Amino acid sequence: MKKVISIILAISMIFTLFVPAFADNGETAEHNPAECKNVPVIIVRGMDFGGLYLDCGTENEAPAINTDAEMIVKGVFSAIGKGIAKFSFDGIIDGVKDLATDIFKSLSMDENGDSLYNVGVPKYPESADNYENLRNGEGFELGMTRTCIEAFGEGHTYYVNYDWRLDPYVVADDINETVNAAIENTGHDKVNIVCCSMGGIMTVAYLTEYGYEKVNRCLFMSSTFCGAQVASDLLCGKVDIKAENLYNMLKNMTADNKFLSFIIDALDFVGGFDALTKVTDFILDNYKDEVFADVIKPIFGRMLTLWGLTQPEDYENAINYMFGGRNEENEAFLKRTDALQEMMNGRTALISEMLENGVEIAVVAHYGTPVVPVYENSDFNGDGTLETYQMSGYATVAPYGETLGDDYVAKNPEYLSPDRVVDLSNALFPEYTYIIKDAPHVAGSYGTDYADFLVWLLSYEGEFYAGASEKYPQFMVSDGSQKLEKF
Ligand SMILES: [Zn+2]
Incomplete structure (x- = not known):
């Protein structure tokens, strides 16, 4: 009898030990999607320029x-x-x-x-809480991912990483797999997509190829859903360094340092930037074609992403510049670039159709930081990386450092930013577009006001339009710590 009791005791002890473990896993088993209000979030990150690896995942792995x-x-x-x-x-x-x-x-x-070459990126097929770097993210998409894990619970956030050089239609397959995994694993029937920067064009490819039936809400954050001027200019060979754009960038970079800022102004006063750009002009005039032919075209010329980002009005120019006279021998490649242009030309109609069918969207674009001053249109206002014109869905935007003028009349005065720099009247989706002055490219760092804004965008249950909450009006101003205020 004693023996039996001790066996029973032992078994119950083992059971007690294991129960907490079962209970832990039970959290997902108990999750009831019919009662859960947290829609799974798919974060489609932007370009991770240095995030590509040769022989990724093998012992020979090395940065590409x-x-x-x-x-x-x-x-x-x-x-x-x-x-x-x-x-x-x-x-x-x-x-x-x-x-x-x-x-x-x-x-x-x-x-x-x-x-x-055999180039790849780390993939995240499970929900984001399974990965330490995603659980502990701080800035940009990683910070957003951590915010979403904490706001919407384990198993509700997924992270799409991809090779940014590839045909967006190839990356669309990855997004599709992730959307399906999120739906299957959580039991929810729809997801919210947050696409950042380069993730914009990848998401347009996903929506074009796989439809929007599984999408509840789509947030275009500092995104390329309307392409990017910098890609357009690069493929057209419009490389240029202008004194004024160079000055603007350096002045912006040194804004917090009075001494350096003074030096930049002094340098400008004595004509330093004009002299410097005389040198760069000399280099460009004499060597640009050679550098394009030997370096830019062979390495960057066949990245399909860049062709998708190219603006419709520049597309023919770009083909002529990159393949002039050799269209026939490049037929297979140009078929793919044509398909991407067609996809981007159909984007506006597709998103309008989504809206009519109950999918909610928000476009969030920033301005007030100069872009990198190495291309012809570097005077575009931007967020330090991309141009506000494209990120906002083609709003009317004054060149960096300027306004649209005191005489400028907006078609809809409500859509003009208080500083008269951005007018949303002609943007594709003005009623769903947020414009934030001085916020960095892909904001949403963990623990910031902006992160709270992201959670609000993903969870607000009322009618969903820009300015639906007094706390987050359509025109806002950010500071260095991503604190948001009404403009
Ligand atoms: Zn749920």
Whole structure:
């Protein structure tokens, strides 16, 4: 009898030990989607420029962008050496071309626009709470992911990482798999999509290819859903460094440092920027075609993403610049770029149809920070990375540092920003578009006011339009800590 009792005791002890473990897992088993108000969130991240790996996931894994310091130092010395040896600038340019090729070679695509080398990215097939780096994210998409995990519960947030060079239609397959996994694992029948930056065009591809039946709400955050001027300019060969754009960028970068800011102004006063751009003009005039032919075209020319981002009015130009006279031999590739242009041309009608069928959207765009001053249209107002014009769905936006003017009359005065810089009257979806001055590209860092705004965008249950909450009006101003205020 004693033996029986001790066996029973032992069994119950084992049971007690295991019950907490079962209870932990039970959280998902008990989850009842019919009662749960948290719609699963799919975060489609933006371009992770340095996030591509050769032989990803194997023991040979190495960053696809080769930034080995020793190699770069050698490359720079070799460039200078070649310049001295040839007593000319040609040698330096040759050296720089070699160096750039060494750094970016692994990003090259084959002639059809697929990766030439075995390049990949880490994937996150399970819900985001299963991954330490996603659970502990701080800034940008990682911060958003952590915010969503904490706001909407374990198992309700998914993170889509992808090779940003690929055909958006290829990335659309990944988004589709993630959407299906979220629906299957949670039992909910729809998801909310948050697409950031480059994730915008990838999401347009998903919606075009797979439809919107599984989408409850879609947030376009600092996104490329209308392409990007920088890609358009690059593929058209419109590389340019203008004194004023360079000044604007440096002035913005040094805004918090009175001394440096003064130096920048002094440099501008003595004509330093004009002198500097005389040098860059000389380089561009003499070497641009060569650098494009030897470096830019072979490495970046066949990235289908860039072709999707190209503006419709620049598309023919871009084809002529990149493939002039050789359209026939590039037929297979151009078929894919045509398909992407067609997709972007159909985007507005598709999103309008989504809205008519009950899918909710928000477009969130920022302005007030100059873009990188290396292309012809670098005077566009932006968020430091992309142009507000495209991110906002083609609002009328004054060039950086300017306003639309005191005489400017907005078609709908309510849609003009208080500083007369952005007018949403002509934007694609003005009633669903938020404009935030001085917020950085892809905001939403963990623990900030902006993160609360993101949670509100994903969970608000009333009629969903820009300004539906007094707390988050259509026009807002951000500060360095992403604190939001009514403009
Ligand atoms: Zn749920």
